[in-house]
Amino acid sequence: MHTRSAVSTTGRLAAAAAALLCAAFLMAKAAAAAPAPEEKFLHVQVSDTKSSGENVNVNLPLTVAEKVLPTINRGPLHNGRVTLDRNQLDGIDMPTIIDAIKTSPDNKMVTVRQKDENIDVSKAGDTIMVHVNDTGKHGDNVNVTVPISVVDALFSTTQRNEIDVAAALQALDKASDAFMVTVENAGEHVRVWVDSHSQPQ
Secondary structure, eight states: OHHHHHHHHHHHHHHHHHHHHHHHHHHHHHHHHSOOOOOOEEEEEEEEOSTTOOEEEEEEEHHHHHHHGGGOOBTTEETTEEEOOGGGSTTOOHHHHHHHHHHSOSEEEEEEEOSSEEEEEEEETTEEEEEEEEOSSSOOEEEEEEEHHHHHHHTOSSOTTEEEHHHHHHHHHHSOSOOEEEEEOSSEEEEEEEESOSSOO
């Protein structure tokens, strides 16, 4: 009786092991067949609307930007971080502010109306949008759409007077194609965005 029970148990264990091996093989096969993550690209377009009409186009894989940025040490930029003037963030707890924004409902958070400038800051889902309209002689119009995760990464450094641009690039790589910056004035149009296309669409 004991021998039969031992044989029966051994058989069940062997069957279970075979089933696990089969499942592992199928999972490995499925993972190999899955498409690789799409490469994301950082695009910069600068169009001079004056008589010279100079145009600049940059299309850089984000992975390249992530690797190159930490190697640049010039001025306030070092090891992928930018050092700010100490008084720029004095008395401002950015991590706490960002955490509060994450958990807040969608709404228009800031509205500023001045003689020569209008500013609106709003939240929609996981995205922050900033609109600045300069009604003065310079006439700059700035529009920024950025995932909150990217803003969070910018201020992830423990140094209060630094922003971590390298960490923000890594967050951009993982985020949706929601990053967009445009600056327009009478003489120049600048557009910066991230998507999965190697060339502007």
